[in-house]
Amino acid sequence: MLEPSHNNELPAIPGKRYFTIGEVSELCAVKPHVLRYWEQEFPQLKPVKRRGNRRYYQREDVLTIRQIRSLLYDQGYTIGGARQRMTDEDEGAANPAIEAVIQETIEELEELLKTLSPSK
Numbered sequence: 001m002l003e004p005s006h007n008n009e010l011p012a013i014p015g016k017r018y019f020t021i022g023e024v025s026e027l028c029a030v031k032p033h034v035l036r037y038w039e040q041e042f043p044q045l046k047p048v049k050r051r052g053n054r055r056y057y058q059r060e061d062v063l064t065i066r067q068i069r070s071l072l073y074d075q076g077y078t079i080g081g082a083r084q085r086m087t088d089e090d091e092g093a094a095n096p097a098i099e100a101v102i103q104e105t106i107e108e109l110e111e112l113l114k115t116l117s118p119s120k
Contacts, residue, residue, distance in 0.1 A: 011067065018048070018056040028065045038068055041079050044086055 021032045028035075035055075039045050039097055044064050047055040057065075064086075071082040 001087065004066055012044070013037060014063050016059075018058060019062060021047075021055045024057045024065060027062055028069055030065065030069055037050060038065065042083055042086060044090060 010029060010098045013027060019027065021035055024030075024035060030038075039047070042064075045061060045068070048059045049055055049063055062077070068082060068086065071077040071085060077085060
């Protein structure tokens with residue numbers, strides 16, 4: 001298994017539609033019991049469950065797990081902090097200062113466009 005700081009050395013994700021928990025465990029360098037625990041802690045992680053409660057993960061799930069792994073192991077977040085960070089990203093929470101700069105830039109570009117447009 002890889003060391004926690006080697007998230008960029010994880011194997012490529014094959015072009016399959018569904019992955020078993022064992023395959024995801026290998027792809028993300030996380031043990032299966034950790035994946036089951038993360039399912040309880042992160043609402044974004046919802047694998048499809050079929051016969052006998054077998055979990056089948058999709059590509060998006062694998063990418064989410066890799067993001068969670070990076071937050072916890074590489075960036076040093078706690079479970080609660082990583083959950084909050086993932087929730088904020090899902091909600092598209094943006095910094096109000098950045099939104100103000102973007103809005104100001106849009107207004108300036110619209111004025112410039114009016115200035116450059118040929119008069120009718």
